[in-house]
Amino acid sequence: MLVPLTILDFMRRAEQVYGERVAVFDEPMQPAAPLAPLTYGRLAALARAQAAGLDTLGVGFGERVAIVSHNAARMLVAFFGVAAHGRALVPINFRLSPAEIAYIVAHSGASMLLVDPELDASLAEVSCARRFVLGAESDALLLRHDVAPARWQPDEGATATINYTSGTTARPKGVQLTHRNLWINATTFALHTGVSDRDVYLHTLPMFHCNGWGMPFALAGLGARQHVLRKVDGAEILRRVAAHGITLMCGAPAVLNAILTAAQGWQGPIPGRGKLRVVCAGAPPPTRTIERVESELGWEFIQIYGLTETSPLLTITRTREEWDGLTDHERAEKLGRAGAPALGTEIEVDAHGEVLARGNTVLEGYWQEQAATATALEDGWFHTGDGGTVDAEGYLAISDRKKDVIISGGENVSSIEVEDALCSHPAVAEAAVIGVPDEKWGETVKALVVLAPGATVGEAELIAHCRQRLAHYKCPTSVELRTELARTSTGKLQKFKLRAPYWEGRARQIN
CATH class of the missing domain: 3.40.50.12780 (ANL, N-terminal domain)
Structure with missing residues (x-):
């Protein structure tokens, strides 16, 4: 017998076995009214109501629903109301700039956007066919408790989430994760970390970050209690x-x-x-x-x-x-x-x-990026x-x-993306961005800049220039002016040489 693995399995078991257990405690300081403590039965009912609301609004199976939010119980509802009922959820890093978020919404082809109230004003210009602010507005317009959701034919190969990640390109790539990917990840994660119904979990990890690493699914399926931490x-x-x-x-x-x-x-x-x-x-x-x-x-x-x-x-x-x-x-x-x-x-x-x-x-592929997918999965292996x-x-x-990726505070930073931002300043002729050790963040972003002939510009101005274009965590924390940058005979930057002085004496070249 072959039964498709889908993330609805986790909520189905949570409701059947732990339906009366108070399981989700929302952040009490949510800008929208926090949801009352939810039993797993109530969480499952909210997810079905959201799925029925998507039906009513014409958001069909396979369509993308984007969400930009801090940790919140309503985001947990979306994992199950959207992704577990046949649509693809697109959780977006709330730390990104409005321009970056607008790109992801457009690139994913999202037909609905859910926005945290704290981000509503700053994301006012991010357009989408349907847009709701999480809280009273989304509850009133998206939740349909009076009808049952349309039945989705389970397909473990269907895309459940598209998670955008910074890498070696100036634009983030959308990682297509299937129901099978997420099911195996959550189950294996729970097995190795020993999750049980006696656990009490604190959501310190951002839920947008690779779906909270899959914990929302594992915790539900095993009946663990969850406490939401917003910041x-x-x-x-x-x-x-x-x-x-x-x-x-x-x-x-x-x-x-x-x-x-x-x-x-x-x-x-x-x-x-x-x-x-x-x-x-x-x-x-x-x-x-x-x-x-x-x-x-x-x-x-x-x-x-x-x-x-x-x-x-x-x-x-x-x-x-x-x-x-x-x-x-x-x-x-x-x-x-x-x-x-x-x-x-x-x-x-x-x-x-x-x-x-x-x-x-391992991912199904990068959304609408066949060449990048082929490169990443060359010879049947994922190249990390x-x-x-x-x-x-x-x-x-x-x-x-x-x-050329820097990981600062657990977030990926594409050095190419930061270099593009720096080089858009008229005083900058060349720029190389590297990661250097930092006690607090592990690594921090450092820019090595060659100025255009006759140009003058200070460190603070260049950092401010980047902050107008990128999420703040991606921007350089220091800028060093150089007369030239190390390159090969063919003109390629030799970043290992640029990095070397800052990592001297360390056993590994990451922190």
């Missing part, structure tokens, strides 16, 4: 852990740094000690950070590695029995590796040192663009990036 703040995270008995959260190294900083001023015992698991991804944190999480906070540190293109889980590192006799520092060194392949995933490193991956979580090695224990360690 990351170290002290507030500690307060929520204490107030709600949080046992699980996910985030980038920058989130861990915020928590560790807040813990220095925390009064009393650190909450969650011996009970909380924190899953880190986005960039490998320093060994010292891992050691501090386990020793100062008393939380279990788990690291995963992957990309939006892989749903994202490829590898995972978690403390194992064989390491029990190690010192804190020795264990932290082992946990600093990207990890062993997740169940069902194959990892290889090719002759050029690039990490290749194969498995059921990361350099690495596999050690004798079978664990992958990431050493550098083959692509």
Whole structure:
């Protein structure tokens, strides 16, 4: 028997087994009225009402619905009301500029746009055939409780979400993730991290970020309780852990740094000690950070590695029995590796040192980008663009990036995109953008600029120029003027030479 795997499976089980359990607690400080605590039965009913509303408004199966929102219970509803009922959800990074968001809405061909109230004014010029502000407006116009939604014929190969990611091109690419991709990712993720109906999860990870890495699906299917956090703040995270008995959260190294900083001023015992698991991804944190999480906070540190293109889980590192006799520092060194392949995933490193991956979580393709898809999936392997090695224990360690991508605070930054913005300034003749180590963000964006003959411009002006065109996290935090940039005989920038002085003395060329 072959039954299609779809993400509706997770909500169907949540409703049947945990229908009466109060499961989702919205952020109390939502700019729109927060949803009352939701049982899984109520969450499933809201998702069906949203799907029926899409039917009524003429948004057919396969059409794209874009959403730009901070973490919110209404975004959880959309994962199931839109994607689980036959449409493709397009979660968009709310930190992007209006121009960048407008590009994604247009490129995806979205026929509906849902906007967080806090972003309504700034995104007023982003056009879409149907546009609703999340809250009272979307509830009134999009939810239809009086009719049942049209039945979608389950298809595990259908696109469930399109997640846009910055990479080696100036424009973001839309990653098509199928129901099968998301089902396998969520199930495997839950298996490796030990999710159960006794877990209490805090949404510190942005839900737009590769669908909250798939946790919304895994948590629902296994009946875990979920608390929504709208904005990351170290002290507030500690307060929520204490107030709600949080046992699980996910985030980038920058989130861990915020928590560790807040813990220095925390009064009393650190909450969650011996009970909380924190899953880190986005960039490998320093060994010292891992050691501090386990020793100062008393939380279990788990690291995963992957990309939006892989749903994202490829590898995972978690403390194992064989390491029990190690010192804190020795264990932290082992946990600093990207990890062993997740169940069902194959990892290889090719002759050029690039990490290749194969498995059921790898993307279907890039939306409307056949050439980019063919390149990424050449020879039946996904080419990650990361350099690495596999050690004798079978664990992958990431050493550098083959692509011109910077990861700052867990967010991808295309160096080419930033260079384009810099070169649109009339005083700039050439620009090279590189990632340099940063204690808070892991890496930060640095611009090396050659000015046009006779031109003068300051660092602050160039940064401000970029901020008018790009999301702030993509913009340079420093600008260094150069008389020339290192190039090959054919004129190609040699970024490894430009990066080298800033990474001197480090074992790996990423942070």
